[in-house]
Amino acid sequence: MNKIEKQNKVVFELKNINLFYDDFQAIKDITMNINANEVTAFIGPSGCGKSTFIRILNRMNDLIPSCEITGDVLFKQKDAYNKDFDVIELRSKVGMVFQKPNPFPMSIYDNIAYGPKCQGIRDKKALDEIVESSLKKAALWNEVSDRLKKSAMSLSGGQQQRLCIARTIAMKPEVILMDEPTSALDPVSTSKIEDLINELKNDYTIVIVTHNMQQAARISDRTAFFLLGELIEFDDTTKIFSKPIHKKTEDYITGRFG
Amino acid sequence: MKTKEKQVKSHYDKIAHTTVYSLGFIGVIILTMVIIYVTMTGISLVNWDLISGDSQDINTNVYLTESQGQYIAQTNLDDDIYYSKVWGLGFIDSTDREGHAIVEIAYIHPDSPFIMSLDKNNNDENGNPVVIELTEDTAIEKAIFNNFTLFTFYTDGAEVMRDAFDQATQIDDVTVQVVGGGIRGSLITTLWMIVITLILAIPIGVSTAIYFNEFSKKSKFSDLIRTLVDMLTGVPSIIYGLLGAAVFIPLLNATGLTAGGSILSGALTMAVILLPTIIKSTEEALKIIPNDLRQGSLALGANQTQTIFKVVLPNATPGILTGVLLGIGRIMGESAALIFAVGAVTKDTVVLTERSSTLAVHIWVIMGGEAPNYELASAIAIIMLVFVFIINFVVKIFAKRLQKNMNWS
Numbered sequence: 001m002n003k004i005e006k007q008n009k010v011v012f013e014l015k016n017i018n019l020f021y022d023d024f025q026a027i028k029d030i031t032m033n034i035n036a037n038e039v040t041a042f043i044g045p046s047g048c049g050k051s052t053f054i055r056i057l058n059r060m061n062d063l064i065p066s067c068e069i070t071g072d073v074l075f076k077q078k079d080a081y082n083k084d085f086d087v088i089e090l091r092s093k094v095g096m097v098f099q100k101p102n103p104f105p106m107s108i109y110d111n112i113a114y115g116p117k118c119q120g121i122r123d124k125k126a127l128d129e130i131v132e133s134s135l136k137k138a139a140l141w142n143e144v145s146d147r148l149k150k151s152a153m154s155l156s157g158g159q160q161q162r163l164c165i166a167r168t169i170a171m172k173p174e175v176i177l178m179d180e181p182t183s184a185l186d187p188v189s190t191s192k193i194e195d196l197i198n199e200l201k202n203d204y205t206i207v208i209v210t211h212n213m214q215q216a217a218r219i220s221d222r223t224a225f226f227l228l229g230e231l232i233e234f235d236d237t238t239k240i241f242s243k244p245i246h247k248k249t250e251d252y253i254t255g256r257f258g
Numbered sequence: 259m260k261t262k263e264k265q266v267k268s269h270y271d272k273i274a275h276t277t278v279y280s281l282g283f284i285g286v287i288i289l290t291m292v293i294i295y296v297t298m299t300g301i302s303l304v305n306w307d308l309i310s311g312d313s314q315d316i317n318t319n320v321y322l323t324e325s326q327g328q329y330i331a332q333t334n335l336d337d338d339i340y341y342s343k344v345w346g347l348g349f350i351d352s353t354d355r356e357g358h359a360i361v362e363i364a365y366i367h368p369d370s371p372f373i374m375s376l377d378k379n380n381n382d383e384n385g386n387p388v389v390i391e392l393t394e395d396t397a398i399e400k401a402i403f404n405n406f407t408l409f410t411f412y413t414d415g416a417e418v419m420r421d422a423f424d425q426a427t428q429i430d431d432v433t434v435q436v437v438g439g440g441i442r443g444s445l446i447t448t449l450w451m452i453v454i455t456l457i458l459a460i461p462i463g464v465s466t467a468i469y470f471n472e473f474s475k476k477s478k479f480s481d482l483i484r485t486l487v488d489m490l491t492g493v494p495s496i497i498y499g500l501l502g503a504a505v506f507i508p509l510l511n512a513t514g515l516t517a518g519g520s521i522l523s524g525a526l527t528m529a530v531i532l533l534p535t536i537i538k539s540t541e542e543a544l545k546i547i548p549n550d551l552r553q554g555s556l557a558l559g560a561n562q563t564q565t566i567f568k569v570v571l572p573n574a575t576p577g578i579l580t581g582v583l584l585g586i587g588r589i590m591g592e593s594a595a596l597i598f599a600v601g602a603v604t605k606d607t608v609v610l611t612e613r614s615s616t617l618a619v620h621i622w623v624i625m626g627g628e629a630p631n632y633e634l635a636s637a638i639a640i641i642m643l644v645f646v647f648i649i650n651f652v653v654k655i656f657a658k659r660l661q662k663n664m665n666w667s
Contacts, residue, residue, distance in 0.1 A: 058557060065475055092559030102550035104569055114568070115558035164554070171558060 009036040011175055011205050012057060017071035019052060019061070026052045028229040029071075036174075039197060039206045041220035041237065043213055045252070048226040050209045054177050057207065058094040059087050076174075092119065095168030099180040101160035103152035103167070108144050111152045111163055115171045130170050137203075138166035139196050158189025165196065169204075176200065178208040182215065194219050213253055217241050225249045296643070300636025303355060308637060311440020312606040313620075315354075317399060318436075320375035320390050322429040329367040339364045340420035346370030347423065349398070349416035355439025355634050360397040361412045361419050363434075378431060392434060399433040406430055441638055443606040444620040447521060448645075450608065451596075451616050452589050454525035455532060456582060462529070463536030464571075464578060470537070471544040472566055491534040495595040502527030502599025516611045524600035524616075531595060532585040539584065543577020544570065576657040583653050590642055593618040602626075617642050 012034035019027035026049045034040050034057075042050040052061065059080065061067045073080040080090055092115070103111050112131040121127060131148070135141040140162045144155070152163055161181055168176055178197075182190040197206060197219050210216050216223050217237060224234040225248075233240060233249045244250045251257055329346035339348040346367030354360050366372060376387035398419065400411045403426030410422035474480045506523040510516045516523065547570055555565040596616060602623050605614040615623060621635045 060553065060557060063553070063556070088559050088561055091557055096553075096557035098550055098554060098557075100550055102548070102554040104551060104554065105573055114555070115560065118555075118558065118560040118564045118568070167554075167558065 010034070011036045011076060013072070013074040013077075014056075015072040015074075017053075017056060017069065017073065019049075019056065019070075020068045021064070022066045026229050027056070027069075030231045032224065032231060032234055034175075034205065034207060035222070036205045037201060037203075038221040039201050039208060039219055041216035041223045042207070042209045042226060043211075043216050043223060043252075044226035044232075045257070046211075047228075049229040050224075050226045051179055053226065054179055054207055054209050057175070057177055058091050058096050060096065062087065092171045093173055094175040094177060095171055095173035096177040096179065097161070097164050097168055097181045100184050101157055101164055103155070103160050103163050105151065105153055107149050108152050108155070108163065109148040112167055112170045115167060119171075134166040134170040135163075137169050137200070138162045139192070139199070140166055156189070158185050158192060161185060161189065161193060162196065165193075165200075169200075173204065175205045175207065178206065180209050180211060183211060190215075213241075225252060227252070293643075296636045296639045298636075299632055300634070300638070300640045303633050303637035304640050308355070308440055309445065309641065310442050312436070312438050313440055313443055313604040314606055315438040316436040318390060318434050319378040320372075320392075320432050320434060321378050322371050322375055329369055333365075335365055338416075340416045341365065342420045342423040344424050344426070345372060345429075347372060349420050349423075351416045352397070354397070354437045355631075357629070357631055357633065359412070359415075360399075360435075360437065361414075361416050362397045362437075363392060363394055366392060366394060375429075375432070390434075395437075397435040397437050399435045400431075401426075401429070401433070402431040404428055404430075439634060440606075441617065441620060441641070443608055444604060444615050444617050444638075445641070446608045447605070447614040448590060448616040448618075450521055450610060451525055451528060452586055454522070454610075455528040455589050456585065458525060458529035459532040459536055459585065460578075460582065463533050463581075464540050466533070467537045467540035467544060468566060468571070471541050472562070472570065487534050487537055491538060495531055495592055496598065498527055498531045499595030499598030501530065502595060506599060510611075519599060519601040519613050521600065521608070521610045521612070521614055524596050527595055527599040528589050528592060531592070532588060535584055535588065536578075536581045539581025540574065540578050543574035543580075546577070547573050572660075576661050579653050579657045579660075583650060586649055587646060590616070590646060591618055592616070593622045597622065617645075 010033045014030060014032050014034075017027055017030045018025065030053065042054060044050050055061045056069060056073060057075075057080075061069065069081065075090060075094070079085060104114060106114075109131055112134050113127045116127060116130050121130070132141065132145075135144065140159060143159060144150075144163075147154075152160065155163060161184075165176070165181075182193050185193065194215065197208070200206060201221075208216075208220065220237045222235065223237045223240040225232045225240065225244075225246075227248055233244055233246045235245075240249065241253060244253065329343060335341055335348055339350050341348040347363060347370060348365030349361050350364035352360050352362045372392045375390050375392060377390050378387075380388050382388050398412060400409065401419070401422065402409055403422065405428065408422060408426060410419045412419075414422070470480065470484065502523055503519070506526040507516075507519055510520060510523050510526075511518070551569055551573070552565055555569045556562070560568070593616075596619050600615070600619070601613040602615055602619050603613040604620055604623055605612070608614050617638050621638050624631050624635050624638075
């Protein structure tokens with residue numbers, strides 16, 4: 001599989017990753033590379049470990065006490081799980097958008113400015129600029145520019161999710177992880193987010209978990225198929241969806257199970 | 259067969275339905291009756307004088323050197339006012355707030371010598387007697403005339419007292435009294451008790467809850483502590499009162515600030531009583547905050563402290579306020595613990611390092627004597643009800659305003 005990565009710049013190198021919740025092994029010996037400025041999609045049936053796997057990338061699994069990880073996670077050639085590696089810095093470089101839109105119950109402006117403020121940016125003008133550029137990049141500026149001081153909870157679900165993307169962009173990340181970002185949204189909002197992902201691809205590396213195979217086919221450059229904690233197949237999206245190597249992949253994408 | 263079953267079931271439903279309705283009705287009726295009783299008994303005493311007045315009677319002894327002759331009343335006085343032409347004073351029978359009969363001055367002639375009566379016990383810096391200006395509504399406790407040969411007491415009633423004054427040619431000693439029974443001191447004490455207790459209990463309680471909910475890993479030990487906190491909520495407050503008397507009073511005395519019970523020792527005791535409530539309600543408030551918000555914050559590179567103080571805590575404020583509100587109610591209503599930890603002494607000048615009573619203890623003092631005074635107790639109860647109502651209202655509005663932009667559910 002490694003041959004496929006060719007000359008592309010590799011952002012994440014994952015080697016022999018195993019993940020345990022107490023006795024349960026959720027991830028079984030997965031090795032893969034994630035390339036820069038590409039959309040990598042993780043597909044697979046529920047409980048296959050794809051959401052768990054994406055959380056390894058920004059160390060969100062640290063929050064679960066019973067969770068144990070073995071293997072190497074290299075973020076730009078550096079061991080992300082090394083004791084000296086600053087998890088705060090990792091998370092500001094590797095942003096995350098969640099399944100359910102989770103804007104903070106504060107104003108739209110404060111939502112975007114929250115991350116930069118936590119990093120110690122206090123200058124009002126700098127924050128204003130960050131808010132504006134982030135909202136523009138998330139294609140939300142035109143809809144909310146006149147009500148930045150309004151509560152983020154007054155936005156629609158789709159707008160909230162784009163706000164969460166804008167919030168992530170405000171941290172100037174290199175990678176954006178998206179954990180089923182459209183599963184709680186209607187088709188119109190979903191297509192808006194998909195358009196947005198296509199835009200963002202130019203500036204950021206995107207890893208997206210999705211249940212929706214059409215979505216993976218539409219937006220991703222490469223697709224990984226997970227089953228029961230194992231990585232079954234990882235290849236160019238066109239290849240996965242036209243002539244998959246594995247029988248299980250074919251069964252899944254043709255809707256025979258899952 | 260089927261229809262019969264259905265009928266039986268519908269009968270059960272009807273019985274259950276009726277029971278719920280009637281018991282609910284009884285509950286409402288009982289609560290309404292309590293409020294009606296308190297209001298009916300006490301409302302006649304509720305006025306600004308009660309709220310702002312002293313609780314102790316203030317007695318002053320005055321004397322006059324000579325009689326000035328006759329004073330004709332300038333206005334038509336009511337029939338129940340007995341007017342002494344010789345001294346220009348009108349007397350009336352009345353009762354004080356504790357229900358005892360007293361004689362009050364209802365009218366003073368503008369030229370009456372009593373306008374310029376002299377204080378018997380206090381002199382100014384030059385050694386001259388201090389001039390006391392009598393006002394209407396002061397009571398006369400006793401009077402001695404004509405070289406200590408003629409006496410009259412408040413028990414004589416207004417008419418007899420007037421006759422005695424008319425016979426007098428020289429006033430030796432009149433004890434005038436500003437009638438007490440007011441609750442200003444107790445009201446201020448209650449406010450201080452609330453403020454100091456909350457200042458002590460909120461930071462400790464909220465921090466403890468944050469520790470339990472956000473920091474501590476789930477272990478047998480933390481579960482045990484939680485169970486203990488739950489148990490402490492149910493401990494009768496009188497036990498905490500013992501703690502106050504046995505620990506806080508000696509502790510404060512050792513610092514030299516106080517001698518015996520004080521508002522401070524009471525507030526410390528109340529803070530301990532409130533801790534479990536505040537910990538519990540803060541924990542409940544923290545629990546309902548969706549984990550998504552915490553993760554969202556952490557995923558943005560915020561550390562745990564930033565997450566707690568900028569995202570978690572602001573959103574828990576309405577819940578914490580509910581706990582604080584319960585706490586305020588508890589402080590207002592507490593008597594047993596405070597009688598131990600402070601003492602049951604009503605005061606007019608409130609000093610934090612001295613004994614003083616809250617409104618609840620004030621009621622206990624009033625009702626504790628040989629002649630319980632239901633009217634005054636009910637009047638204080640009304641004021642407490644209004645007080646609680648106002649605090650509820652203010653906190654609810656505050657919480658609502660906070661909650662406006664956080665409907666995440």
